[in-house]
Amino acid sequence: MAIRIDEEACMGCESCVELCPDVFEMDADGEKAVVKNPNSTDECVQEAIDSCPAEAISR
Numbered sequence: 001m002a003i004r005i006d007e008e009a010c011m012g013c014e015s016c017v018e019l020c021p022d023v024f025e026m027d028a029d030g031e032k033a034v035v036k037n038p039n040s041t042d043e044c045v046q047e048a049i050d051s052c053p054a055e056a057i058s059r
């Protein structure tokens, strides 16, 4: 399953980017996170899912 962010829900806290910088990055405006590696199996992805205050990350 590909990792996805609900961009409507994302509040741009950057938590996922801090936890998992190889998978998530902020968009050009720095307002929303985007997935740059949707097929990552890195353990930090689950941490990011669990930490997202908007529950915006899924896979």
Ligand code: SF4
Pocket: 005, 009, 010, 011, 012, 013, 014, 015, 016, 017, 032, 033, 048, 051, 052, 053, 054, 055, 056, 057
């Ligand atoms: S942790 Fe959630 S709300 Fe925060 S930037 Fe990432 S996807 Fe957006």
